[in-house]
Amino acid sequence: AQKVTQAQTEISVVEKEDVTLDCVYETRDTTYYLFWYKQPPSGELVFLIRRNSFDEQNEISGRYSWNFQKSTSSFNFTITASQVVDSAVYFCALINAGKSTFGDGTTLTVKP
Amino acid sequence: NAGVTQTPKFRVLKTGQSMTLLCAQDMNHEYMYWYRQDPGMGLRLIHYSVGEGTTAKGEVPDGYNVSRLKKQNFLLGLESAAPSQTSVYFCASSYWDSTDTQYFGPGTRLTVL
Numbered sequence: 001a002q003k004v005t006q007a008q009t010e011i012s013v014v015e016k017e018d019v020t021l022d023c024v025y026e027t028r029d030t031t032y033y034l035f036w037y038k039q040p041p042s043g044e045l046v047f048l049i050r051r052n053s054f055d056e057q058n059e060i061s062g063r064y065s066w067n068f069q070k071s072t073s074s075f076n077f078t079i080t081a082s083q084v085v086d087s088a089v090y091f092c093a094l095i096n097a098g099k100s101t102f103g104d105g106t107t108l109t110v111k112p
Numbered sequence: 113n114a115g116v117t118q119t120p121k122f123r124v125l126k127t128g129q130s131m132t133l134l135c136a137q138d139m140n141h142e143y144m145y146w147y148r149q150d151p152g153m154g155l156r157l158i159h160y161s162v163g164e165g166t167t168a169k170g171e172v173p174d175g176y177n178v179s180r181l182k183k184q185n186f187l188l189g190l191e192s193a194a195p196s197q198t199s200v201y202f203c204a205s206s207y208w209d210s211t212d213t214q215y216f217g218p219g220t221r222l223t224v225l
Binding site for chain 2: 004009032033035037043044045047050052091093095096097098099100101102103104105
């Protein structure tokens with residue numbers, strides 16, 4: 001069975017602080033895909049990033065960056081200079097053929 | 113493009129009643145999915161479809177049935193609703209397979225009394 005652990009249930013920061021959301025996964029498969037989704041208070045799920053198991057390059061997109069380390073089975077997400085609009089629940093997911101496993105999510109609150 | 117739409121947005125049922133949730137996508141995606149999200153938890157896969165006329169069970173299929181008669185539509189049915197099925201239901205679709213980016217609908221909030 002595969003598993004995704006987001007140990008941080010809730011995080012609260014003040015605007016402009018940097019914040020890192022942790023994601024640790026378990027799988028026996030050698031080919032798999034990792035995702036991050038954002039769920040703002042409105043409830044929809046917004047795709048942020050997709051990464052396959054063979055691509056360990058870190059990625060930066062504006063204020064967002066992702067650190068994928070197979071050696072520690074982690075796929076962490078950092079928001080630089082956080083903003084109030086970043087307040088949301090963030091989900092990490094591990095998906096491979098026929099199996100979709102989501103973490104329980106991290107609720108991020110950014111205070112002005 | 114509307115993307116992925118879900119009907120209805122909210123519904124309240126009594127125990128034992130039946131209903132069907134409709135998901136529609138206009139992106140010509142092959143794969144479609146139904147998830148449920150319970151408070152404080154991530155999404156769990158109920159059923160999915162790899163193409164028109166085909167469906168498969170996910171992680172939590174019991175108590176649900178699905179049909180994919182048209183490529184753009186994926187229906188989720190509850191034959192005899194139970195309070196344990198109170199949840200938010202999300203539909204998603206992807207172009208290639210489940211490892212491709214999944215695009216989600218806005219969700220349906222279902223309460224079973």
